[in-house]
Amino acid sequence: MAHDIPDPAGHHGTSEMVRTATSESRLARYVLIGLALCFMGLFVLMPLAAVFTEAMRNGPGEFLTVLSDPETFSAIRLTLLVAVIAVPLNVVFGVAAAWAIAKFEFKGKAFLTTLIDLPFSVSPVISGLVFILLFGSHSLLGPWLQGNGIQILFAVPGIVLATVFVTFPFVARELIPLMQEQGTSDEEAALSLGASGWQTFWYVTLPNIKWGLLYGVLLCNARAMGEFGAVSVVSGHIRGLTNTMPLQVEILYNEYNFVAAFAVATLLALLALVTLVLKSLLEMKFSEQIAASRRH
Amino acid sequence: MTASTRKRWQFRQPSVIPGFGLALGVTLSWLILIILIPLSGLLWRSSALGWSTFWTLATDERTINALRISFGTAFAAALVNVVFGVILAWVLVRYSFPGKRIIDAMVDLPFALPTAVAGIALTTLYAPNGWIGSLLTPLGIKIAFTPIGIVIALVFVGLPFVVRTVQPIMEEIDKEVEEAAATLGANRFQTISRVLLPGLTPAVLTGFALAFARGVGEYGSVIFIAGNLPYVSEIAPLLIVIRLEEFNYPAATAIAAVMLVISFAMLLVINLIQAWSRRRYGYGA
Amino acid sequence: MHAKRLTRFITVALLASSIQVGGLGFAFADTTILNVSYDPTRELYKDFNAAFAEKWKTDTGETVTIQTSHGGSGKQARSVIDGLDADVVTLALEADIDAIAANTGKIPADWKSKFENNSAPYTSTIVFLVRKGNPKGIKDWGDLVKDDIQVITPNPKTSGGARWNFLAAWAWARQANGGDDTKAQEYVASLFKHVPVLDTGARGATTTFVQRGLGDVLLAWENEAYLSLEELGPDSFEIVTPSVSIKAEPPVALVDGNVDAKGTRKVAEAYLQYLYSDVGQKIAAKHYYRPFKPEAAAPEDIARFADVKLSTIDEFGGWKEAQPKFFGDGGLFDQIYKPGQ
Numbered sequence: 001m002a003h004d005i006p007d008p009a010g011h012h013g014t015s016e017m018v019r020t021a022t023s024e025s026r027l028a029r030y031v032l033i034g035l036a037l038c039f040m041g042l043f044v045l046m047p048l049a050a051v052f053t054e055a056m057r058n059g060p061g062e063f064l065t066v067l068s069d070p071e072t073f074s075a076i077r078l079t080l081l082v083a084v085i086a087v088p089l090n091v092v093f094g095v096a097a098a099w100a101i102a103k104f105e106f107k108g109k110a111f112l113t114t115l116i117d118l119p120f121s122v123s124p125v126i127s128g129l130v131f132i133l134l135f136g137s138h139s140l141l142g143p144w145l146q147g148n149g150i151q152i153l154f155a156v157p158g159i160v161l162a163t164v165f166v167t168f169p170f171v172a173r174e175l176i177p178l179m180q181e182q183g184t185s186d187e188e189a190a191l192s193l194g195a196s197g198w199q200t201f202w203y204v205t206l207p208n209i210k211w212g213l214l215y216g217v218l219l220c221n222a223r224a225m226g227e228f229g230a231v232s233v234v235s236g237h238i239r240g241l242t243n244t245m246p247l248q249v250e251i252l253y254n255e256y257n258f259v260a261a262f263a264v265a266t267l268l269a270l271l272a273l274v275t276l277v278l279k280s281l282l283e284m285k286f287s288e289q290i291a292a293s294r295r296h
Numbered sequence: 297m298t299a300s301t302r303k304r305w306q307f308r309q310p311s312v313i314p315g316f317g318l319a320l321g322v323t324l325s326w327l328i329l330i331i332l333i334p335l336s337g338l339l340w341r342s343s344a345l346g347w348s349t350f351w352t353l354a355t356d357e358r359t360i361n362a363l364r365i366s367f368g369t370a371f372a373a374a375l376v377n378v379v380f381g382v383i384l385a386w387v388l389v390r391y392s393f394p395g396k397r398i399i400d401a402m403v404d405l406p407f408a409l410p411t412a413v414a415g416i417a418l419t420t421l422y423a424p425n426g427w428i429g430s431l432l433t434p435l436g437i438k439i440a441f442t443p444i445g446i447v448i449a450l451v452f453v454g455l456p457f458v459v460r461t462v463q464p465i466m467e468e469i470d471k472e473v474e475e476a477a478a479t480l481g482a483n484r485f486q487t488i489s490r491v492l493l494p495g496l497t498p499a500v501l502t503g504f505a506l507a508f509a510r511g512v513g514e515y516g517s518v519i520f521i522a523g524n525l526p527y528v529s530e531i532a533p534l535l536i537v538i539r540l541e542e543f544n545y546p547a548a549t550a551i552a553a554v555m556l557v558i559s560f561a562m563l564l565v566i567n568l569i570q571a572w573s574r575r576r577y578g579y580g581a
Numbered sequence: 582m583h584a585k586r587l588t589r590f591i592t593v594a595l596l597a598s599s600i601q602v603g604g605l606g607f608a609f610a611d612t613t614i615l616n617v618s619y620d621p622t623r624e625l626y627k628d629f630n631a632a633f634a635e636k637w638k639t640d641t642g643e644t645v646t647i648q649t650s651h652g653g654s655g656k657q658a659r660s661v662i663d664g665l666d667a668d669v670v671t672l673a674l675e676a677d678i679d680a681i682a683a684n685t686g687k688i689p690a691d692w693k694s695k696f697e698n699n700s701a702p703y704t705s706t707i708v709f710l711v712r713k714g715n716p717k718g719i720k721d722w723g724d725l726v727k728d729d730i731q732v733i734t735p736n737p738k739t740s741g742g743a744r745w746n747f748l749a750a751w752a753w754a755r756q757a758n759g760g761d762d763t764k765a766q767e768y769v770a771s772l773f774k775h776v777p778v779l780d781t782g783a784r785g786a787t788t789t790f791v792q793r794g795l796g797d798v799l800l801a802w803e804n805e806a807y808l809s810l811e812e813l814g815p816d817s818f819e820i821v822t823p824s825v826s827i828k829a830e831p832p833v834a835l836v837d838g839n840v841d842a843k844g845t846r847k848v849a850e851a852y853l854q855y856l857y858s859d860v861g862q863k864i865a866a867k868h869y870y871r872p873f874k875p876e877a878a879a880p881e882d883i884a885r886f887a888d889v890k891l892s893t894i895d896e897f898g899g900w901k902e903a904q905p906k907f908f909g910d911g912g913l914f915d916q917i918y919k920p921g922q
Contacts, residue, residue, distance in 0.1 A: 024484055029391055036387040037399070039380045042428075043452050044405050047417035050427065054420055096322035104316050106308030112323070114567060118331055121559040123513025124411075125533035126552045129540065130334035133341050137663045138545060146664055149842065154665045165330055187313050197314035219407070226410025228516035233537065236665050238615060238650040246412040246516070253416050253520070254784055255623060256792075256812050265413040272408035279408075280401040424794055441793045523793055525778045541656040541781045542738045543663075 051269045055262035066260035067267070071240045075248035075264070081156065082231075082244060083224040086163040090220055091213070094171025099205075101172075102179030103187070113176070119168045127165045128233025131158055154236030159244065162230040167220045174216030175209060182208055211286040215279065222275040226268060335556070342553035345546050353550035358526055359535060363554065366532040369443055370511030373450030374458075377507045378500055380451075381458030388459075389466040407456045411516025418449055419520040441523025446531065449517040454507030461503035465496060498573030505566045509559060613646045614840075614849050617667035619654035619741050619831065620782040621805040625868040626671070632864060633855050637848065645848055653782035654741030661685070661836065668840050668849040671833045673741020675699075675894075676904035678834045687838025701830035702856035703870035706891060707742075707749040709821040710790065710799040710806045717797045721823045722753040725798060726771045733796035735786040736779035737907075737914050741831070743783070744908055746800040749827040751907075752892035756825055770917040779918075791818070802829070804869035807885070828891040 024032070055063055066072065097116060101109055119127065135152045136142050145152060152158045186208060190200040206213075228246040235242045243251060245264055252261035308316065342350055353359065387393075388400050406414065422429045422440040429440055439445050469492060477487040493500075515533040522529045530538075532555055539548035618626055630647040637645045650657065650665070654673035661667045662684045672678055675693065682688040693699050711719050717730055725732050735743040747769065754768035755761065777795060780786040783805055790799040791809055798821075801809070806820050833853050840846040855861050859877040866878030875883050897903040907913045 023390070028484075032383055033387050033391055033393050035380070036384045039384065040399055040402060043448075043455065044402055046421055046427070047414060047452065048405065048409070050417045050420045051413060054417075093322065093326045096319040096326075099315060100319035100323050103313045103319075104308050104311055106316075106320075110567075112327075114563060115327060115331065116323075117563065118335070121509045121513070121563045122335075123515065123533045123536075123552075123555055123559070125515050125536050126338070126513070126556060129536060129548060129552050130338045132540065132663075133545070133549065134334050134337045136545075139337075142664070151664065151666060153663065154660065161330070165334065168330060184311070184313055191312055191314075201315070222408045226408075226413070228410060228412040229514075229533065232516075233540065236650060236660055237652060238648050238665075240646075241613075241615070241648050246410045249410075249412045249416065254788055256788075261416060265416060268410045268413045272405060272410070272413075275408045276401050276404055279404065280397070423792070441795065523778070523789075523795065524780070525795075528777075538736075538739075538781055541653060541659075542736070543656075543659040 048269060051262055051265050054258060055266040057262075058259055062259055063263050063266075066257075066263045069260070071243070072248060072260070072264055074240045075243045075245045076267070078156070078159070078241075078243065079225050079245040082160055082163050083221055085160050086167055086224045087217060087221050089164055090167055090171050091217060093168070094173075094175055094216060094220075095213070097172040098175035098179045098209075099201075101176050102182075103184055116169050116172050119165055124166060124227065124229025125233055128162050128230040130165075131161055131234050153234055154238065154242060156242070158234040159231050159242065162234045163224050163227050166227050166230050167224045170220035170223060171213070171216035174212050174219070178209055178212040179205075211282055215282050218275055218278055218282070222272060225271060338549060338552055338556065341545075342549045345550065349546065350550050350553070353547050354554050356547070358530075359532075359547070359551055359554075361527045362530050362532040362535040362551070365443060365446070365528075365530065366512050366555075367558075369446040369531070370450055370454075370508050370514075373447045373454055373511050374504050374508040376447070376451050377454045377458045378504050381455060381503060381507075382462055382496070382500060384455075385459045385463040385466055389463060403459045404456050406452050406454075411453065411514065412520075414452055415449065415517040415520035418445075418452060418517065422448060422521060440521050441525075441529065443522075443529050445521040445523065446518050446529060449521050450507075450511035450514060453514050453517055454511050457506040457510060458500070458503035461506065462496060462499045465499040469495065495577060498569055498577055501569050502566060502573075505562060505569065509562045509566070512562075513555070513559065611644045611646055612845060612848055613648060614668040614845050614852060615648045615650065615666060616669050616671055616852070617650045617657050617661055617665060618671040619657060619673040620651055620784040621742065621787075621802050621808070622671065622831075623649070623651050623784075624808060625804075625865065625870065628868065629856070629861060629864050632860055633852055636855065636860070637851065643848075647852065651782075651784070653735065653739035653743075653785075655739045656781060661687075666839055666843070667836050668843065668845050669833060669835055669853055671831065671853075673831050674744060674829070674900060675832050676744075676900040676908075677741060678832055679900065679904070681834075681836070685838065687836050688834050689837060692834040693832065695835065696833060696853060697857055698873045699830065700832040700834060702833060702853075702861065702873050703831065703865040704873070705803045705829045705831065705870055706826045706889060707745050707800060707823075707829065708803050708806050708826065708887075708889075709823060710787075710801050710809060710818050711797065711821055713815075713817050713819055715819060715821065719798050719821055722750055722768075722772075722825070723757070725750075726768065726775060730775055730798065731777050731796040732772060732775045732798055732800065733778065733786050733790040734776055734800040735783050736781055739781040740783055740786075742802050742805070742829075743779075743786075743800075745802075745827055745829040747907065747914065748894070748897060748903065749800075749823075749825070749892070752827055752896065753823065753825040756892075766913065766917070769913075773918050803871075803886070807869040822887040822889050825890050825892060828893045830894070 023029075101113060132153060133139055134141060135145060135158065137146065152161070186204050187200050190204045195203070226246055228250070231244055232247055232250070235244070235247055237243060237247060237251065239251070245268055249261050249264045249268070252264060345353070384403065388396065419426070419440055421427050422445060424430065424433045424438065424440065426440070432439060439448060473491060474487055477491045482490065513533060515531070515537075518531055519534055522531060522534070524530050524534055532551055536548045536551050539551065616626060616630075626649050630649065634645050634647060637643060650660075652660075654677050658670070658672060658677035658680050661670060661681050670678055670681065678688060678692060682690050682692060696702070709719060711717070717724070719725065719730070724730065734746045737743040737747050750769050750772055751765050754765035758764035778789055780789055783802060786799060787801060787805055787809055789795050791813055799806070810818055810820065833856060835846070835849055835853060840849045856865070857873065862872040862874050862877035863879060866872045866875070866882040869885070871886055872878045894900055894903060905912060
């Protein structure tokens, strides 16, 4: 790279030389772009292409047949159900946490922020395990739950809990930096004009953060629908009942039913792509709001 | 409520904004209910094992190997990601080329794509009869079902962490700094290695730590490609699952506790890097 | 205005979620029973469930949905112990059902006497699956401990099939050494030195062998071995039947505690009983299980089963004795297996 720049720039006053000095030679540029593209191709684009190719291996007819399988259908329904419960819960939490952390100064704030980030650094498997330890038959609660016929593990509540645990920080993480950046002056103005706390929140804060919030919901939802490790530990893998889509992918794959596994995987990949498109659109249109949260 | 909190104790600085009690109340109860009680349940269960039992379980040879494999492969993958992540971020920030927007968006794919899907897709590519694997097999290179396969999967899941921490910092680099360096006689290589990269260090370190932390705990994408041979390519989270399936709760708990403690330590390190970086470079990565 | 739109959005979202919940509730309105089974029965029960649902519909007019869960037999038993709400269990061996009975009391201790043939509607045995052309020349158990052989079998701690594998190997070695158990133990110990990976279930082990290309020989359920041939083509694998194997009896049982709580006793009982019917036996044979009543099955299906000298669990003192002795904590398997070394 170095030899392409002929002389220390100070000796040559031409504007062309200055430009060279703050950018790389054409060769270096092509090499770097080439490296970056190869890397992306090998690690990101090819796996994605593989999903679609494998799903379509025996033509679109079979692809549609396997998707209309009732067990697959029930996996889709369960995945949606879990997301529909887990995401709003984390939205409420995320907004509350961001309000407390961004709008106020209090002792232990940094610690609280760290605690909120905790699930990010916990292995998904452990996220599932903790609920087994809490509600399993060996636990303190286990016998009581079983005695009262309350099913948490191997049922929807356990799956929802594990998902909520894993997706816990997503909304809060997007909102905290955004709301910190926006400060409190808008809210103070509204309050001084006589608005109530809730009015201020609904009419001032929420419109201010809505794109950031949507962004957080998007990421939270993608993870909630795609979570595998944590859900796998608590699910019990009952076909047609407690299998979410990612678990269904695993089961089908282990049954040598590759076309079906990849067909379900295709749906999840499409979900990921839609998430990315919406995310990019949001970033393009509301870059200022979202830039704050991207800097975390 | 706000007023009383303020008068009673200087827990927080006074503010005219309402709702502190409610917001913090919701936050704390949710946090305690969903995160802290379950996690402390894990720590409690492992402490109930007694120190010597815990130590025997945690230092079991298979456990040690699984932890070594998890941390080793995650470290290797994070290194790969640092190199290519920085290049990728640089290319995305500095150059323009066709399809740049799409590449930029696709960097987040590993974040959005469910890990199980990534797992079966990567296995299909790198298995001995896969698209890439079949090219490498004649050369005697095996990727799937070896530790290299684990590294590949972890490179995939960790990529966005490095790119997305480094990219915004790169965008904010002041061109004048580079011009000044060039004016003072630095060549391009010197400018990059002596002036630009040091400023990126905290961001790169944070990205590395995030990718590493994610890699250590990763499960879904790894189990398909790893081959899961004990002592060779069995990762710690999988060993937890195996112990659970054997209903060997104490062993599962012990491995989880070890991993959890290390994760906390990593979280602390990340926070320290950020605090240090804020002091030294004026940004928090 | 934005806020109003958001409120409307939230209302719609909540409404959508309540419909979701409602939809799920509706699905439960029909009778649903859960069959917790072991790994290689997936295909069998897929067929059998459809047949039973049809029969139940004709007989009673009721719609019944049968859900199944598959995994390593030991693991499945533990899930039931841990609260998995099974109506019936169809596991790989008695010991796992005994464990449920002992730990939960949801199954009576004398469950074996509730259905014919010690509650085993079908049996199977253990065979070898080798790569096409049998490149390593594997003929019998003795060949498995040769230097360059890698053997794939699942973990006896979690898999029922793996326990049958273990005992089949033991039975051969005992016979080959004139009934010497010490010699048999030495053989099994050296056999497990040739095992590079222990999956938790039979299906995982098959995937390891077939898909991942690991190992030279897979110790497999007869039905699992035939299924692999069928699914993956006889061009890649072949089956070797050893001189001695074991008569594996995968039993079934009603989980009384659960069916009484759910009010599903009648249908669950009929479900298990139907396994013994001509239709059930025929389906079992079709999926390469050796039926209890061979005369009920298609003759061409029966013809596929090779003759093999079968040892039985009784030679090991029954499961009540064999389970703790071989597979309990600190049992012979724990003493023998030092993986990766």
